[in-house]
Amino acid sequence: MIQVGIVGYGNLGRGVEYAIQKTEDLELVGVFSRRAPETVETVYAETNVYALNTILDFKEKIDVLVLCGGSKDDLPQQTPELAEHFAVVDSFDTHANIPDHFAKVDEAAQKGKQVAIISTGWDPGLFSLNRIMMEAIIPDGKTDTFWGKGLSQGHSDAVRRVDGVKGGVQYTIPSEVAMEKARSGSKEELETKEKHVRECYVVLEEGADAKEVEQAIVTMPNYFEPYDTTVHFITEEELARDHQAMPHGGFVIRSGQTGEGTNQTMEFSLKLDSNPEFTSSVLVAYARAAARLAKEGVVGAQTPFDIAPKYIHPKTNEQLRKQYL
Amino acid sequence: MIQVGIVGYGNLGRGVEYAIQKTEDLELVGVFSRRAPETVETVYAETNVYALNTILDFKEKIDVLVLCGGSKDDLPQQTPELAEHFAVVDSFDTHANIPDHFAKVDEAAQKGKQVAIISTGWDPGLFSLNRIMMEAIIPDGKTDTFWGKGLSQGHSDAVRRVDGVKGGVQYTIPSEVAMEKARSGSKEELETKEKHVRECYVVLEEGADAKEVEQAIVTMPNYFEPYDTTVHFITEEELARDHQAMPHGGFVIRSGQTGEGTNQTMEFSLKLDSNPEFTSSVLVAYARAAARLAKEGVVGAQTPFDIAPKYIHPKTNEQLRKQYL
Numbered sequence: 271m272i273q274v275g276i277v278g279y280g281n282l283g284r285g286v287e288y289a290i291q292k293t294e295d296l297e298l299v300g301v302f303s304r305r306a307p308e309t310v311e312t313v314y315a316e317t318n319v320y321a322l323n324t325i326l327d328f329k330e331k332i333d334v335l336v337l338c339g340g341s342k343d344d345l346p347q348q349t350p351e352l353a354e355h356f357a358v359v360d361s362f363d364t365h366a367n368i369p370d371h372f373a374k375v376d377e378a379a380q381k382g383k384q385v386a387i388i389s390t391g392w393d394p395g396l397f398s399l400n401r402i403m404m405e406a407i408i409p410d411g412k413t414d415t416f417w418g419k420g421l422s423q424g425h426s427d428a429v430r431r432v433d434g435v436k437g438g439v440q441y442t443i444p445s446e447v448a449m450e451k452a453r454s455g456s457k458e459e460l461e462t463k464e465k466h467v468r469e470c471y472v473v474l475e476e477g478a479d480a481k482e483v484e485q486a487i488v489t490m491p492n493y494f495e496p497y498d499t500t501v502h503f504i505t506e507e508e509l510a511r512d513h514q515a516m517p518h519g520g521f522v523i524r525s526g527q528t529g530e531g532t533n534q535t536m537e538f539s540l541k542l543d544s545n546p547e548f549t550s551s552v553l554v555a556y557a558r559a560a561a562r563l564a565k566e567g568v569v570g571a572q573t574p575f576d577i578a579p580k581y582i583h584p585k586t587n588e589q590l591r592k593q594y595l
Numbered sequence: 596m597i598q599v600g601i602v603g604y605g606n607l608g609r610g611v612e613y614a615i616q617k618t619e620d621l622e623l624v625g626v627f628s629r630r631a632p633e634t635v636e637t638v639y640a641e642t643n644v645y646a647l648n649t650i651l652d653f654k655e656k657i658d659v660l661v662l663c664g665g666s667k668d669d670l671p672q673q674t675p676e677l678a679e680h681f682a683v684v685d686s687f688d689t690h691a692n693i694p695d696h697f698a699k700v701d702e703a704a705q706k707g708k709q710v711a712i713i714s715t716g717w718d719p720g721l722f723s724l725n726r727i728m729m730e731a732i733i734p735d736g737k738t739d740t741f742w743g744k745g746l747s748q749g750h751s752d753a754v755r756r757v758d759g760v761k762g763g764v765q766y767t768i769p770s771e772v773a774m775e776k777a778r779s780g781s782k783e784e785l786e787t788k789e790k791h792v793r794e795c796y797v798v799l800e801e802g803a804d805a806k807e808v809e810q811a812i813v814t815m816p817n818y819f820e821p822y823d824t825t826v827h828f829i830t831e832e833e834l835a836r837d838h839q840a841m842p843h844g845g846f847v848i849r850s851g852q853t854g855e856g857t858n859q860t861m862e863f864s865l866k867l868d869s870n871p872e873f874t875s876s877v878l879v880a881y882a883r884a885a886a887r888l889a890k891e892g893v894v895g896a897q898t899p900f901d902i903a904p905k906y907i908h909p910k911t912n913e914q915l916r917k918q919y920l
Contacts, residue, residue: 288854292734369917389920396728398920399904400863403721405919406880406908407873409617453866528872529613534865538725541778541860547853548732555731575915579724580900583731590900592694594730595714595723 271297272561274554275332275356277322277348279303279310281516282338282361285550287313292551295584296558299332329355333561336553337361350374353571354382357564359556361391361549368394368573376571385563387572390556391549392540393417397522399574400538404524408534411526414452416444416465420518420545428493429470432486434478437506439513441469444521445498452523455533463496470501473509518545555582596622597886598656599879600681602647602673603663604628604635606841607686610875611661612638617876620909621883624657654680658886661878662686675699678896679707682889684881686716686874693719693898701896710888712897715881716874717865718742722847724899725863729849733859736851739777741769741790745843745870753818754795757811759803762831764838766794769846770823777848780858788821795826798834843870880907 272295276283279301290298291314300318303310307319320328325335335352337360339345345362352358353375362371368389379386389395393415401413418441425440448465451458470487474480484501488494504512519542525535542548556574559581563572580587597620601608604626615621616639625643628635632644645653650660660677662685664670670687677683678700687696693714704711714720718740726738743766750765773790776783795812799805809826813819829837844867850860867873881899884906888897905912 285854292853365920368920369913372916394920396732396861401919402908402915403880403904406883407721407876409619409909528617528876529610529869532869532872534867534869534873534876536721537862537864537866539862541862543859544854544857547857548859551732551853551859555728558731573916573920575905575912575920576903578901578903579728579731583727584734587900588694590727591697591898594726595690595693595719595898595900 273333275299275335276301278338281546285547286336289551289554334557350378353379353386357385357560359387362389385568387556400522404536408526413524417520418442434483436473436475438472443467455525467498516545598658600624600657600660601626606871607663610872614876614879659882675703678704678711682710682885684712687714710893712881725847729861733851738849742845743767759808761798761800763797768792780850792823841870
């Protein structure tokens with residue numbers, strides 16, 4: 271059994287605790303938190319919680335750490351720090367800072383002779399894998415990524431700041447028209463604003479004018495004005511009942527030409543009822559890979575691009591070839 | 596530049612010749628054929644054609660061979676034979692015989708200290724990769740594969756054998772109802788016959804009775820009776836004009852649950868206007884991988900499960916991380 275530690279215990283950490291339970295080859299040693307352990311309420315009562323500052327005492331007991339902190343403040347510090355002492359995986363997702371994060375994690379992992387897989391998850395992660403594989407196979411073509419249907423935190427905040435709005439959420443939804451263009455083999459570049467539509471579910475304050483609120487939202491520069499935006503008015507009860515989940519997903523579509531202009535289209539998509547639980551499930555699959563690579567003596571930072579798919583599946587190579595190829 | 600040889604020159608070989616032209620890092624040394632070289636008409640006039648029995652003279656000039664023979668008679672013999680002397684890739688696609696083929700190719704490749712990647716293509720190949728990755732990520736769920744819309748040779752032959760039929764083709768099409776079930780998170784097992792519908796385009800012989808022909812087709816045991824089958828009558832001109840291409844494709848869909856019953860759905864699909872040209876494009880991407888692995892000293896048989904995705908893309912690891920992750 272692969273012995274796993276969870277570092278950080280928010281939505282992702284909870285998702286990892288659930289995901290480990292669904293495997294037959296991973297075992298949870300415990301959750302490591304900056305909070306006082308006795309104040310952390312885990313999903314399963316039997317889960318151990320330890321103070322993060324005691325983690326080095328667990329070096330011999332843990333095969334891999336799943337780092338569940340945020341990409342803004344936690345991971346830039348935690349992944350290099352812990353990669354010196356443990357095999358680690360993270361889901362660092364600030365695209366622009368990946369080369370820098372990779373370099374720092376690699377230095378620490380090399381120093382400690384550990385393996386570290388960064389930027390697992392789905393974007394970066396599975397979507398990135400599909401982007402490189404599709405382009406490698408059909409070099410003459412165009413790849414489009416669409417996000418959604420998904421709850422957008424920043425745009426939901428913008429809706430809630432409008433006068434007369436008591437509460438609300440915003441969903442980003444891929445435009446069907448743009449997706450059909452992407453699938454058509456057309457080389458036309460699609461801008462983000464034409465690739466997505468925005469849907470708002472808004473609770474009005476008492477006495478507020480629906481027409482005015484709608485107008486204020488759909489004309490808001492940058493956030494909504496460039497997009498096809500729809501505003502639905504709902505009750506407070508509906509907001510509480512129907513809009514608490516964190517759905518997300520999206521599409522990677524590549525279409526291009528082979529031979530003398532033959533169209534070929536490849537598509538990968540996700541429809542997730544919980545974005546964090548899915549990311550946690552990807553982290554756990556790559557934690558299995560990290561533990562196996564560590565056993566093989568692989569050292570240094572890796573990304574999903576560097577990991578042969580067999581490493582994330584629990585079965586043996588023989589079983590995989592026989593049953594899945 | 597990676598130096599490539601093509602072995603066998605039918606639809607796949609021609610597709611490889613086209614696909615190499617679309618790359619910037621692969622160069623075609625020539626086509627190796629059992630036919631007399633002067634009788635082989637290549638896509639590009641400048642392509643060299645050599646007799647297959649001279650291939651060992653090219654050991655120093657070729658980095659990787661792309662084997663384009665059939666899985667029934669050619670590859671079981673050619674892949675092991677050539678894997679002793681060259682890095683090779685094939686698209687061996689008889690699922691049940693893959694373990695045996697792998698063992699024979701591995702033995703030859705180990706003997707000759709070569710690398711051999713078998714069963715690239717899309718099923719086996721890309722679909723298989725998606726099956727193992729999706730299952731690894733969402734272990735509690737169900738994977739369904741749907742094929743089509745695609746031309747089926749065996750079923751087209753069956754249609755043409757019916758009395759009163761002058762010509763015709765048959766397309767296998769995934770059932771929308773079954774695909775929606777697969778996406779829904781339901782654990783209900785779907786049988787092949789309810790996952791696909793069959794569409795026939797038929798040219799009648801003069802004087803033949805359309806009703807009788809239709810009845811004979813839709814009630815044909817095994818081939819059509821278990822399926823929802825539609826028969827369209829067309830003219831000989833329409834058959835020649837609209838039904839000469841070799842489209843194919845399909846869907847791998849996994850839906851399952853994380854946490855306490857949260858639905859998550861992953862989907863990979865292909866819509867191919869030319870099945871052989873696409874398979875050729877996958878072969879060429881894995882030929883790049885084989886040449887690189889050979890340079891790294893990797894020896895033995897491999898499948899797409901064993902190949903880290905970075906190996907199939909022409910860019911450097913640094914570029915991939917910066918631009919695609």
